[in-house]
Amino acid sequence: MKSRGRQRQQTTPILIAGSAVLLIILLLITFISSSPEEKVVKEFYEYEQKQEFWNSYELFHPHMKKRFSRSKYIDQRAHIFVDHFDVDTYDLTIGSSKKIKEWQMSDDHQPLSNVYQIPVTKTYQSQFGKFSILQNVYAVKEEGEWHIMWDYHY
Incomplete structure (x- = not known):
């Protein structure tokens, strides 16, 4: 034994x-x-979770940088998500990418090809309770670099 x-x-x-x-x-x-387009989305939101908005801004597509100046983006992201929600960070879920043949950021922009749509869910535990925000994020490769875009069709 x-x-x-x-x-x-x-x-x-x-x-x-x-x-x-x-x-x-x-x-x-x-x-x-993880695909390259999913990796850039993950990198973007890891910067956002750490409140390194200057780094996440650098991953924006040039169309997004025209929409937001660097300082405006940094100030507004910190103001809305940190100050108003009174949170330090959030939980993040990144879904699987889906290739889109042709997509445009808004009616004011030319369609882009070779775009990937990636659903992102951010879950906050804030002074307003627990809530989640779902946003489709678009990753586009231009000149060998992956960039982040958001949809402005409203």
Whole structure:
């Protein structure tokens, strides 16, 4: 009976180590399997979560930069999401990307090709209670760089 107990004791660390290795492999596969358009959206919102709005602004497409000056964007994002909601950060869920053959940011812009739509949900726990904001974000590759755009058809 002693040998069985010893055998169980020896296999337990092996099982734990094997499980840890499997978990690391699954996490790496998930990270590596993210598409480039999903990665830029994730990067954008990681900056936003850390309130590094100057960094997230740099990921905007030139059309977005025409819509917002850098200082206006930084001031308004901080004012609305940090000051009014009284939150430091939020939970983030990024959905799967969907390729769109042709898309335009607003009626004032020319259609762009090779655009990806990615749903993003931000969940806040604020002074107003818990709530979520769902927004479709658009990733566009131009001149070798991925950029973020939002929809302005209203």
